[in-house]
Amino acid sequence: MADLKQSLDTIESVVKTSYTCEGTSSWDCVLRSRQQGRPGAKTFIDLICDSFMELHGDRLYGDDPAMIGGIGMVGGRAITFIGNRKGANFKENVLCNYGMSNPEGYRKALRLAKQAEKFGRPVVCFIDTPGAYPGLGAEERGIGQAIAENLKVFSTLKTPILCFIIGEGGSGGALGIGVGDKLYMLEHAVYSVITPEGFASILLRDPSKAKEAAEAMKMTSHHLKEFSVIHDIIPERSTEQTAQAIKETIIRDLDVLCNKPLDNLVRYRLKKIRGIGEVSGGKEWWQPLLEVFTKTESLR
Amino acid sequence: MPDLCPNCQKEVALDAYRICPSCNHYFPLTIAQRLALTVDKDSFVEMSAEMRSRNPISLAGYEDKLKENEKKSSLNDAVTIGSCTIEGDSAIIAIMSFAFMGGSMGSVVGEKITQAMIEGALRGWPVVIFTASGGARMQEGIFSLMQMAKTASAAALLEETKTPLFLVLTNPTTGGVTASFAMLGDVILAEPGAIIGFAGPRVIEGTIREKLPEGFQRSEFQLSKGFVDALVSRDKLKQTLSFLIKTHTRKEAAHG
Numbered sequence: 001m002a003d004l005k006q007s008l009d010t011i012e013s014v015v016k017t018s019y020t021c022e023g024t025s026s027w028d029c030v031l032r033s034r035q036q037g038r039p040g041a042k043t044f045i046d047l048i049c050d051s052f053m054e055l056h057g058d059r060l061y062g063d064d065p066a067m068i069g070g071i072g073m074v075g076g077r078a079i080t081f082i083g084n085r086k087g088a089n090f091k092e093n094v095l096c097n098y099g100m101s102n103p104e105g106y107r108k109a110l111r112l113a114k115q116a117e118k119f120g121r122p123v124v125c126f127i128d129t130p131g132a133y134p135g136l137g138a139e140e141r142g143i144g145q146a147i148a149e150n151l152k153v154f155s156t157l158k159t160p161i162l163c164f165i166i167g168e169g170g171s172g173g174a175l176g177i178g179v180g181d182k183l184y185m186l187e188h189a190v191y192s193v194i195t196p197e198g199f200a201s202i203l204l205r206d207p208s209k210a211k212e213a214a215e216a217m218k219m220t221s222h223h224l225k226e227f228s229v230i231h232d233i234i235p236e237r238s239t240e241q242t243a244q245a246i247k248e249t250i251i252r253d254l255d256v257l258c259n260k261p262l263d264n265l266v267r268y269r270l271k272k273i274r275g276i277g278e279v280s281g282g283k284e285w286w287q288p289l290l291e292v293f294t295k296t297e298s299l300r
Numbered sequence: 301m302p303d304l305c306p307n308c309q310k311e312v313a314l315d316a317y318r319i320c321p322s323c324n325h326y327f328p329l330t331i332a333q334r335l336a337l338t339v340d341k342d343s344f345v346e347m348s349a350e351m352r353s354r355n356p357i358s359l360a361g362y363e364d365k366l367k368e369n370e371k372k373s374s375l376n377d378a379v380t381i382g383s384c385t386i387e388g389d390s391a392i393i394a395i396m397s398f399a400f401m402g403g404s405m406g407s408v409v410g411e412k413i414t415q416a417m418i419e420g421a422l423r424g425w426p427v428v429i430f431t432a433s434g435g436a437r438m439q440e441g442i443f444s445l446m447q448m449a450k451t452a453s454a455a456a457l458l459e460e461t462k463t464p465l466f467l468v469l470t471n472p473t474t475g476g477v478t479a480s481f482a483m484l485g486d487v488i489l490a491e492p493g494a495i496i497g498f499a500g501p502r503v504i505e506g507t508i509r510e511k512l513p514e515g516f517q518r519s520e521f522q523l524s525k526g527f528v529d530a531l532v533s534r535d536k537l538k539q540t541l542s543f544l545i546k547t548h549t550r551k552e553a554a555h556g
Contacts, residue, residue, distance in 0.1 A: 132479075132498065132499075133507075134500075134503045134504050134507050135504060135507050135508060136504060136508055136512070138498070138499070139497050139498060139517060140525055141525075142483070142526075142527050143498045143499070144478035144479040144482070144483050144498035144527075145483040145527055147448075147479040147480075148448075148452055148479050148480050148482070148483040148484050149483070149484070151448055151449050151452030151453070151479075152453070152455050152459070153456070155449065155452060155453035156456040156457075171436075171445060171476075172448060172475075172476055172479040172480075175445055176479075178449075179449050179452075179453075191442060192441065192445070193441060193442060193445040193476075194436075194438050199438055202438065203439070216359060216360070217441050218357045219442065224442060227356070227442065227443070229442050229443075229446065270453055270456075270457070273446070274450055274453065274454075276443060276447075276450065277356075277406075277407035277408075277410055277411050277443055277447060277450065278353070278354040278355075278356035278407045279351050279353065279407045279408050279411050280351070280353075280354055281348070281350035281351045281352055282348065282411060283348065283415075285411070285414075285415070288418050288419070289418060292418055292457050292461060295421065295422070296460040296461050297461075
């Protein structure tokens with residue numbers, strides 16, 4: 001009996017370790033989040049949905065293969081899925097621009113999110129991108145404006161939004177589909193304002209110090225949970241088991257969020273977004289926000 | 301005392317607008333200089349002047365860097381906000397300072413920009429924001445990224461309360477500031493010649509492996525691509541803002 005108890009403790013401690021990503025260095029997480037063959041948005045969508053139909057295009061310019069979107073059925077509930085797509089092999093990587101979206105990707109996501117709001121469907125986002133594409137065309141077509149618009153619209157979208165960082169959460173490109181009611185991270189996913197390589201070359205003035213940068217930036221699921229930037233960490237096991245864990249989270253959350261009055265939902269979302277930041281000498285901020293709500297026609 | 305123009309390398313005498321008479325280069329303005337050109341005399345009342353950054357990800361050296369920048373710029377962070385009147389009309393104004401850590405957006409910038417917008421929504425006053433920023437403040441890690449969502453969500457509240465938001469993009473406006481509140485104005489103005497974009501020119505050159513075309517990401521480029529409403533020279537800025545404020549005042553509905 002004592003032996004059994006001891007081995008249970010051992011199992012528990014092992015599980016706990018892997019659950020919080022402790023014992024794994026930040027750099028290990030960075031490498032794992034980028035690993036070729038790591039399940040992407042499409043893999044999870046296929047495993048989670050009973051059926052799924054992909055919808056294409058932003059109705060303005062084109063269709064961005066680096067952003068996948070569509071409608072899926074999950075246990076009798078229609079959900080709009082949006083996700084970054086890196087591609088499963090080299091050929092697909094190139095086709096999908098390694099998951100780096102152009103403006104049309106963000107505008108497709110925006111179109112589908114608004115469509116979801118219109119028809120009362122919740123939105124689930126899978127984030128997995130090194131960042132928005134830093135190219136000539138992306139700038140010409142307003143990548144900054146496209147991301148900005150998504151942040152604004154997603155923050156007050158009147159339908160539940162769940163976000164999952166499943167691999168790389170790279171900067172504004174990740175945030176562009178990352179504003180929602182709940183934010184989760186897979187255990188070995190990362191989320192940061194810049195890549196560790198970028199941080200190393202700009203702030204440490206030494207591109208070879210990416211490993212040190214990754215530690216200093218505190219970009220693992222464990223750190224972000226501690227910062228209360230994410231709601232929870234989803235343990236990574238086999239692809240099927242991880243997908244099942246995501247699915248259970250989606251069902252559990254939507255059972256709650258879909259029954260909330262939409263105005264309350266948006267208020268809580270805004271309050272959460274508004275609360276992130278560390279300043280001194282600031283004033284109480286929640287009261288003015290409440291007062292704005294009373295002036296806001298649709299949130300009154 | 302003549303100033304050396306960094307663009308044409310000539311020694312020039314500048315007036316209050318601080319535009320090079322030889323090549324039309326726009327020198328950066330201090331907060332006091334910008335206020336003097338923009339708001340009615342003695343109308344500016346600063347808000348949250350004492351707000352300062354913390355070190356949210358406990359990054360070594362960040363606190364020293366902040367102190368150093370405070371000393372160098374005589375500012376507490378990269379944005380100054382307050383109430384004012386412009387040609388007699390009340391407004392909330394926010395002015396970013398590139399002189400403080402490259403105008404980067406950390407928790408203080410995010411919070412104060414948000415405060416300015418919420419203050420505008422509460423009072424029903426238009427909000428005018430002058431941007432100058434290299435982007436997110438990397439030293440604050442994920443917290444700096446989240447300021448993009450925060451400021452954009454405040455812009456959403458302005459939209460819901462039908463409060464006008466006017467942007468004046470000055471050199472440079474890039475990265476996380478471009479990808480959040482800077483692109484969310486009801487009217488977006490820019491100073492001539494300002495660099496406005498998302499990714500840095502060197503990053504883009506690294507991606508496409510060729511030199512960028514002349515004038516790429518300048519405000520003239522953004523105007524031609526449809527992301528800026530108008531380029532306004534400094535001497536016309538105050539009257540332009542006044543025109544915008546007057547044309548965006550909503551008459552109260554007769555009913556209700």
